[in-house]
Amino acid sequence: MKLFQPWGRQRLAFLLEKAASREARMWTVYVPKKPSSQDADVSPAQRDEAVRWLTALHSDLRLYPETLALAVSVLDRFLAPIKARPKYLRCIAIACFFLAAKTCEEDECVPSLKELAASSECGCSPSEILRMERIILDKLNWDLHTATALDFLHIFHAMVVSCRSGFLDSSSGLNPSQHLARLTQRLNICLADHTLLQLRGSMLALGLLTLELESCCPDWLVLTIDLLRRTQIDSSELIRSRELVARSLSTPRASLPPNTVYIYQPLQNPVPTRQLGTLGASVQPQAAAEEERSDSCPTLLPPRRPNRLQKVTLRCKASTKRKVEQMDVDDFYDGIKRLYNEDAAVQEGASSPCPPLQRVGPS
Numbered sequence: 001m002k003l004f005q006p007w008g009r010q011r012l013a014f015l016l017e018k019a020a021s022r023e024a025r026m027w028t029v030y031v032p033k034k035p036s037s038q039d040a041d042v043s044p045a046q047r048d049e050a051v052r053w054l055t056a057l058h059s060d061l062r063l064y065p066e067t068l069a070l071a072v073s074v075l076d077r078f079l080a081p082i083k084a085r086p087k088y089l090r091c092i093a094i095a096c097f098f099l100a101a102k103t104c105e106e107d108e109c110v111p112s113l114k115e116l117a118a119s120s121e122c123g124c125s126p127s128e129i130l131r132m133e134r135i136i137l138d139k140l141n142w143d144l145h146t147a148t149a150l151d152f153l154h155i156f157h158a159m160v161v162s163c164r165s166g167f168l169d170s171s172s173g174l175n176p177s178q179h180l181a182r183l184t185q186r187l188n189i190c191l192a193d194h195t196l197l198q199l200r201g202s203m204l205a206l207g208l209l210t211l212e213l214e215s216c217c218p219d220w221l222v223l224t225i226d227l228l229r230r231t232q233i234d235s236s237e238l239i240r241s242r243e244l245v246a247r248s249l250s251t252p253r254a255s256l257p258p259n260t261v262y263i264y265q266p267l268q269n270p271v272p273t274r275q276l277g278t279l280g281a282s283v284q285p286q287a288a289a290e291e292e293r294s295d296s297c298p299t300l301l302p303p304r305r306p307n308r309l310q311k312v313t314l315r316c317k318a319s320t321k322r323k324v325e326q327m328d329v330d331d332f333y334d335g336i337k338r339l340y341n342e343d344a345a346v347q348e349g350a351s352s353p354c355p356p357l358q359r360v361g362p363s
Contacts, residue, residue, distance in 0.1 A: 009162060016155050016230065019147040023200060026146050028080065030197040041083040044194035050075070050093045051192040057097065057120050061111060064104050065184050069150035071100035072191045073201075077146070078136050088132075091124040095132040103144055149201035153187060154180070156209050159230070160223055183212060186249060193248040199241050202231060207241030211249075 033041060042050075051072055058068040074096040078084075084092060094116065101110050111119070113126045124132075137144075161176050174182070187208060190196050196204055206227060213220035228235060 009159075012155060012159050012162065013230070016152075016159075019151050019155065020202060020231065022145075023147040023202060026077075026143075027200055030080070040085070042079060042086050042089050046086050046089060047075075047079065048192050048194055050089050053090070054093055054097055055188050055192065060119070063101060063109065065150055065188075066104045066148070067097070067100045068188065069148040069191070070104055070144065070146075071097040073146055073148050074099060074136065074140065074144060076197060078139055082139065090122045091128055091132050092136070094120055094122045094124065095129050095136055098129060099133060099136065099144060147201060149187060149191070149204045150184065152202045152205035153183060153209065156205055156227060157183065159227065160209070160213065163223065163226065164217065164219075179212075183208060186212075190245060190248050193251075196244055196248055199244060203233070203237060203241040204245065206231065206233065206238060207245040210238065211242055211246060 032044070054071055054075075055068060058071075071093075075093055078092065078096065098113065098116060113129060117124060117126050117129060122129075157176070157180050187205070190204060190208065199207070210220065210224045210227070213223055217223065224238070228238060
């Protein structure tokens with residue numbers, strides 16, 4: 001993240017006015033494309049997958065957050081007016097990323113095109129990326145300097161810190177830089193959600209920041225009203241933005257296919273180890289390992305059967321299993337009878353696990 005000198009209020013007001021004017025000039029209303037065949041145009045889900053791929057690449061290269069935000073902005077501006085085939089999507093995305101890196105990074109930090117093509121595994125040669133880069137620049141009229149959502153997030157966060165300099169240390173335990181880094185990570189999650197393309201970058205940043213203020217600042221409403229007054233944004237737009245951002249952040253990003261079905265089966269209580277006899281020493285480590293794995297993700301593990309049934313051969317018949325289970329039940333009730341001295345058929349000389357219960361009389 002780039003480091004700036006402390007901003008004064010006049011400087012912040014100037015930056016906000018400049019960013020808002022550029023956004024008003026370049027931002028266009030998002031119009032969802034009509035569904036078509038899979039090979040005719042890039043779908044919203046494919047766009048989100050490409051953004052997540054760029055996010056992972058950006059994390060590996062450890063570049064500025066501004067690079068990723070500008071790359072996603074250039075990608076969306078390029079895909080909005082044209083129809084691009086999905087097989088060219090990674091080439092388009094890596095070309096946008098390379099343009100953003102050359103715009104935001106220092107010259108010595110920009111990766112070479114050959115290294116970028118090899119490390120990203122985009123499946124494109126450097127010459128193909130250069131040709132795609134020229135096409136993108138022609139479509140965007142060689143104008144890449146747009147106001148991104150991250151730019152507005154930096155400005156709004158600096159405004160809040162200038163008004164309440166100590167609220168972050170007392171409420172969240174984070175200094176302003178750490179708090180901004182956490183907000184940037186949440187913004188990267190929002191950038192990979194095509195449903196938020198209908199929001200301007202300023203609205204996305206303001207909705208994300210006010211949600212964070214609501215959770216850690218008692219007078220968040222006063223700060224929100226002050227930000228609305230400075231940005232001249234309608235409160236109804238902010239409410240809608242907050243709802244969309246909260247919905248996007250609360251949606252889990254599953255790594256499994258979307259048609260995965262989870263079946264809940266509660267785990268059965270294992271039989272104590274002392275009842276396993278000679279098998280206790282060999283079964284106990286396995287049961288402990290299964291119990292440790294069940295704490296992290298219990299629903300994805302197969303249901304655990306009682307350890308007593310592990311003595312039965314896997315290929316035995318169903319009738320044999322039922323007999324073994326019936327024997328376990330009989331042993332259980334026999335133990336209860338012996339406990340209360342109700343078993344009249346106890347053999348002579350046999351030791352009872354518990355002495356007979358007797359009435360306590362006067363001494």
